[in-house]
Amino acid sequence: MQGGTSPRKVMVVAEPTRESAAALQYALSHAVLEQDELILLHVENPNSWRNTFSTFLRRPSVGSSSTVGSSDGGGGDVDFLEEMKHVCKATQPKLPVSVERVEMEGKDKASVILFRSITLRIDLIVIGQRRSLSTAILGCRRQVGSMRGTKAIDTAEYLIENSKCTCVGVQKKGQNAGFLLNTKTHKNFWLLA
Secondary structure (H helix, E strand, C coil): CCCCCCCCEEEEECCCCHHHHHHHHHHHHHHCCCCCEEEEEEEECCCCHHHHHHHHCCCECCCCCCCCCCCCCCCCECCHHHHHHHHHHHHCCCCCEEEEEEECCCCCHHHHHHHHHHHCCCCEEEEECCCCHHHHHHCCCCCCCCCCCCCCCCHHHHHHHHCCCEEEEEEECCCCCCEEEECCCCCCEEECC
């Protein structure tokens, strides 16, 4: 651990996806220090059929302990945010971890994340990134400006290009193969785990 470094606020965009799990794994193993604060941010879309469907399919917990700091009255349901928080505490017990849930409120997801990062004074955003075959072969055509009305740029790319703080897009490559990272200044940077 380095002495004299000031604590940072690190935000991981949390979703029930393997890309989000890879982002959390990268953050815990390479991005956060013990004195930093980790915020798991989940943007909920109350109008999404997936949100309704996932609530219906939520599995009951099996002998789980109390969900410390749960912001929903889950009543025994296993919440992926609480599971992610548990992983954080198991990996880095002294790391302060908090969970933020925000609704889209008619905005696009990237704008909501960007606004929360400014509001919370985040120093680093870590987001799981999915690459399509066409993006990998042709490269991403970045569009600056509003994300509305364009499908050529995804949430991670928008955040990488438009956030005031550093944003890292993370892709997990195989079980032990490492991470492929994207930032505003480094594209397709390979980090062996």
